[in-house]
Amino acid sequence: MSSLLEQLIEALRVLPGVGAKSAQRMAYHLLERERAGGQRLAEVLAAAMERIGHCERCRDFSESPLCATCASPSRDAHLLCVVETPADRLAIEQATGYRGLYFVLQGRLSPLDGIGPRELGLDRLAARLAGGEVQELIVATNPTVEGEATAHYLAQLARQHGVRPSRPAHGVPLGGELEYVDRGTLSHAFGSRSEMV
Numbered sequence: 770m771s772s773l774l775e776q777l778i779e780a781l782r783v784l785p786g787v788g789a790k791s792a793q794r795m796a797y798h799l800l801e802r803e804r805a806g807g808q809r810l811a812e813v814l815a816a817a818m819e820r821i822g823h824c825e826r827c828r829d830f831s832e833s834p835l836c837a838t839c840a841s842p843s844r845d846a847h848l849l850c851v852v853e854t855p856a857d858r859l860a861i862e863q864a865t866g867y868r869g870l871y872f873v874l875q876g877r878l879s880p881l882d883g884i885g886p887r888e889l890g891l892d893r894l895a896a897r898l899a900g901g902e903v904q905e906l907i908v909a910t911n912p913t914v915e916g917e918a919t920a921h922y923l924a925q926l927a928r929q930h931g932v933r934p935s936r937p938a939h940g941v942p943l944g945g946e947l948e949y950v951d952r953g954t955l956s957h958a959f960g961s962r963s964e965m966v
Contacts, residue, residue: 898930
């Protein structure tokens, strides 16, 4: 039976990027200097784990059956953007003027990890596409091997339902210099170049 301190350190290791030393440092900090903050963290964490679920429509995190984005009448229901994670959805919301709706996969296709279409809720996405309201499916998966495979699958799914698939541009970042761009990104940028207007 491990001590409560050891259990606390081990519990903190569940966080991404937190190893044994970082977890130990966090535990000691909470116990030595931030007991009130630690108590508040414990209460909010317990409440979040109990009350935050997934939106029935887009699968994003939500405390209610429909998230605020899906419930908003000001959103364009003809545009549906598919992202891998809630963090990706937030990044798009904060950086763009996109006013359509979302579908959050909560991952990407990865047969080796046992993640297939069912685990990503693609049956629910297919039902939304079959409804006829969506005209364009914006596939905003990450440009990784799994992300590209997922994008290809989603584009086929969209076409099966008469929905136009699109993909955000990838390539040289704004303000970037060509000599510092990695070979893969530069190759992809040249391969998907578009006409200047």
